[in-house]
Amino acid sequence: MADFTMTPEIKKLRADVRAFMDEFVYPNEDVIEEASDEQAKELIKDLQARTKKMGYWAPHLPKEAGGMGIGFMPYVYMNEILGRSFLAPITFGAQAPDSGNAEILWQFGTDEQKEQWLKPLVNGDIRSCFSMTEPEVPGSDPTTLQTRAVRDGDDWVINGHKWFTSGAIGATFAIVMCVSDPEA
Incomplete structure (x- = not known):
């Protein structure tokens, strides 16, 4: 409590x-x-x-x-x-979406991602954006996301359609919400 x-x-x-x-x-x-x-x-x-x-x-x-x-x-x-x-x-x-994106990077980012993106974001040197909303899915319900991320060797390939990306203007990078394991 x-x-x-x-x-x-x-x-x-x-x-x-x-x-x-x-x-x-x-x-x-x-x-x-x-x-x-x-x-x-x-x-x-x-x-x-x-x-x-x-x-x-x-x-x-x-x-x-x-x-x-x-x-x-x-x-x-x-x-x-x-x-x-x-x-x-x-x-x-x-400020949103930077504050939430910083928390995501802090909790789930690799050491390399923290160095490249988190440090300058927290310092206020760069801005970020958050991409979740999809035109084919009503609202912003993450359980209905259709955008997929598939592993291709050492890389991830993202396939989907996003819109209304919060903070896109002036952003250096995006946090993209997508499904990497449809069975999860």
Whole structure:
């Protein structure tokens, strides 16, 4: 069962995050909406650097993966504050689909994949996308996926049709949901 106790550490985390949001994030919401693409990128990089300096970068990941390592419940309480601004997820390195893709790579990626994709993703140097939805299948039910991945020597061959790929514009790589064992 989850422990919903707001410990002194969680209270401090929330106070620090709230102060950061008040000082840096909320005042920049209007600025970023009116900025050019280049100005917006620079502002985001500045906000991310400030977040990293505070030690509040990638709260969803363990320290070994480059995150805060705070665990689920502290992150829940932190998200109550982050959820108040559209700018907070990217400022704190916790924006979708990158956050979920980083967790997938951390839990299931090879050492080579972690080096090539996870590290730069967690650092905020690259973006990723998530490809699950298929036109022939209603909704996003992973149990009905038709895209297949078949082993061909040392490689995997993916055959299928995806659309509505979240985060595709600007992504360096994709996490593709497909079936590799139809009997599983």
